[in-house]
Structure formats: C-alpha cells, structure tokens
Amino acid sequence: MSSVSEGRIPDSSVRSVTHGPVRAVxxxxxxxxxxxxxxxxxxxxxxxxVIVVAHGFTGSADRxxxxxxxxxxxxxxxxVTFSFRxxxxxxxxxxxxxxxxxxxxxxxxxxRSLGHRRVVTVGFSMGGSVVLRHAALYGDRAADAGDGGGDGSVAERGGRTGAHSDAHADVVVSVSAPARWYYRGTAPMRRLHWMVTRPTGRLVGRYGFRTRIHREAWDPVPLSPVGAAALIAPVPxxxxxxxRDPYFPLDHPRTLAAAAGDAAELWLERGMGHAENAADETLLTRIADWAARR
Structure with missing residues (x-):
C-alpha cells in the first residue's frame, strides 16, 4: 500500500525556543x-x-x-499533536x-528539534498500534519482523535509515490498541472494515468522517502490534x-502485555469505552503522571 500526497504543502521552519502554541507542516x-x-x-x-499524541482513526490534531x-x-x-496522513x-x-x-x-x-531530550509517545486506538510499531522500528532493538505478521511494509523498510533517524521514543503509552490486524469480532470493527475496504465505505469516510482512505490493501502486511510489543523492551x-471497549475485547491488551513482558504495565480501566473519546480527565492525568515518573 502506498500513500499519494494530495497537493503541495509548503515546508515550514521551526523555532528552537517557543513561548506559545506553534503550528507547522x-x-x-x-x-x-x-x-x-x-x-x-x-x-x-x-x-x-515532551508528550507526542497520536490520535485514533478518523481523528485529527484539532478534535x-x-x-x-x-x-x-x-x-x-x-x-506535540499532529494529524495522521x-x-x-x-x-x-x-x-x-x-x-x-x-x-x-x-x-x-x-x-526533539525544539530542544526536548525526553519523548513520550501516547497513542489511541489506531494511534496506539502506531506507537507500538514506532517504538519497535525506531528503538535500539529495531529488527526485522519475522513473527508471521509481515516484515516488508514501507515503514519497516524505512526503519531508522530515513531523514528522521533520531525519532525514537523514551517512554510509550498505548491506549485502546488492537493486538492483531484484521480483527472483525465486534460490530464496530466490522463497520470499520466496510468503510476501509469498500468504495462506498471510503466515500462515507471522506465525506462523513473527513478521512481520506487509500483504496489498496496492505501488501505486504506490516508488523503486527503484538509483534512490535515484543521488541520494545527495555523502553517503559x-x-x-x-x-467496556466496544471495538477490542480484553484479550487484546492482555496479549500485548504478555508479549512485552517485564517492560509493560497493564491498566484495565473499569467502565471505560474506547480511545481518546472515552479517556476522562482522571485517566489522562494518571497517564501523564506515570509518564513523567518513568
């Protein structure tokens, strides 16, 4: 699967010292x-x-x-927040x-270019799977993904060799992430797969959710979240x-935690639904406090 840029977006210079919100491309x-x-x-x-926040599918930096x-x-x-492609x-x-x-x-x-030496990545849902793969691919233990989950995606082939070779995370937080790809065991995930894989679904994604979705299937399949979790240690x-997550049942976080071993801490939140929309102030405060102390 490849991504096609829609129009030219000018590069921006970034100040090394900032005193208020800064937007950049x-x-x-x-x-x-x-x-x-x-x-x-x-x-x-x-x-x-610095905490870098990776939103869920159909989200954006301004949601x-x-x-x-x-x-x-x-x-x-x-x-730092950003909108995925x-x-x-x-x-x-x-x-x-x-x-x-x-x-x-x-x-x-x-x-890091803004002067921050310690980076915490916090991802929600799709973003939760991305922070896991990012930590595996850009960490000291970055290796091929010979776990049956695929080892040849664009990101895996890039690894740490691209322009952003110093883009590793020091602490990782994954919220409401799947453990494996192609999961269809819940009604919300079956609807999501319809939106991603069908032409009509992609139109709904574009105009109903303001999300532009590539029409091609993964080929090859990227490293799975559970495969990535096994490569993250010793990063916390x-x-x-x-x-009460309606998308992914509890076997997903438990599988991720088991794969990560001693590097991982698992919080199963009572009464919580899915991703950033379900993360209340109390939980977000606990996450920030945990990350600050690691």
Whole structure:
C-alpha cells in the first residue's frame, strides 16, 4: 500500500525556543505533509520532556478529545499533536496504520528539534498500534519482523535509515490498541472494515468522517502490534484498555502485555469505552503522571 500526497504543502521552519502554541507542516520520510501543533508546558517547573499524541482513526490534531488531552498533558510536559496522513489538514491518504509510523517519526523528530531530550509517545486506538510499531522500528532493538505478521511494509523498510533517524521514543503509552490486524469480532470493527475496504465505505469516510482512505490493501502486511510489543523492551511501556471497549475485547491488551513482558504495565480501566473519546480527565492525568515518573 502506498500513500499519494494530495497537493503541495509548503515546508515550514521551526523555532528552537517557543513561548506559545506553534503550528507547522512536517515532512514524513516519504514526502507526505503532516500538520502538527506544539503546546508548551504550562507548569512553572517545566522539564525537557515532551508528550507526542497520536490520535485514533478518523481523528485529527484539532478534535475536541485530542485538545482535552493536550490541556491535561501540558500540565506535566510540552505536547506535540499532529494529524495522521489522510486526516485533518495533513496530506496523503490514510493507510490505517502502515505508513502512519512515518508520520509519528516526523512528529517525534520535530519535538526533539525544539530542544526536548525526553519523548513520550501516547497513542489511541489506531494511534496506539502506531506507537507500538514506532517504538519497535525506531528503538535500539529495531529488527526485522519475522513473527508471521509481515516484515516488508514501507515503514519497516524505512526503519531508522530515513531523514528522521533520531525519532525514537523514551517512554510509550498505548491506549485502546488492537493486538492483531484484521480483527472483525465486534460490530464496530466490522463497520470499520466496510468503510476501509469498500468504495462506498471510503466515500462515507471522506465525506462523513473527513478521512481520506487509500483504496489498496496492505501488501505486504506490516508488523503486527503484538509483534512490535515484543521488541520494545527495555523502553517503559504502559498499556491502557477499557473493560467496556466496544471495538477490542480484553484479550487484546492482555496479549500485548504478555508479549512485552517485564517492560509493560497493564491498566484495565473499569467502565471505560474506547480511545481518546472515552479517556476522562482522571485517566489522562494518571497517564501523564506515570509518564513523567518513568
């Protein structure tokens, strides 16, 4: 699967010192323009930590749930948000988790270019799977993905060799992520697969959810989230999942945690639904506090 840029988006220069929100257009390693927003830490004792937030499918940097997370996370650290390709004002087409790892790498590299030495990635749903694969591919243990989940996607072939070779994460938080691809065991996931794989569904995605979806299937299939989780150690990993998640049942987070081993901590949240829309202020505060102490 490949992504096609929709129109030219001019590159932007980034200031090394900022005192307020900054918007920029980044370039993923395949040339796709990615909109990004930097919010400085609001605490008096700001550190050199930055939290990079990866939204879920059909989200964007400006969605209310993402901005709510920014408001809470910025009490602990600076925050970078961005829109995955095919979402918001970013270029290209959504590959539903494959090339999106290049978008996250660009956002992490930008965060480091602003002077932050410690990067925490926090991903929700699709973004949760992307932060797992990103940590595996850009970490010290980056290796091929010989786990049966595929080892030849664009992102895997790029690895740390592209322009953003210093785009690794120091701490990873994955919220409401799937453990495996092609899961259709719930009604919401069957609807999502219809939207991604059918022409009519992609029209619904474009005009109903403002998400532009690539029409080609993965070939080859990228490294699975559970395969990536096994490669993340010793980077600290937090896996968060709601016990009322309508998309992915609890075997998904448990499988991820088991694959990650001692590097992972698992939170099963009572009464929580799915992803950023279900993450309330209390949970987001706990996540930020956990990340700040790792």
């Amino acid at each position: 980044l370039r993923a390693d395949d040339g796709t323009g990615i909109e990004a927003v930097y919010d400085p830490c609001t605490a008096d004792d700001a550190t050199d930590t 209310p749930a993402v901005r709510r997370a920014v408001e809470i996370f910025s009490r602990y650290a600076a925050v 095919g979402h918001g004002r970013s270029g290209g087409l959504s590959t539903v988790g494959d090339r999106e790892v290049l978008d996250l790498a660009a956002a992490v590299a930008w965060a 990993l937090l896996i968060v999942h709601g016990d």
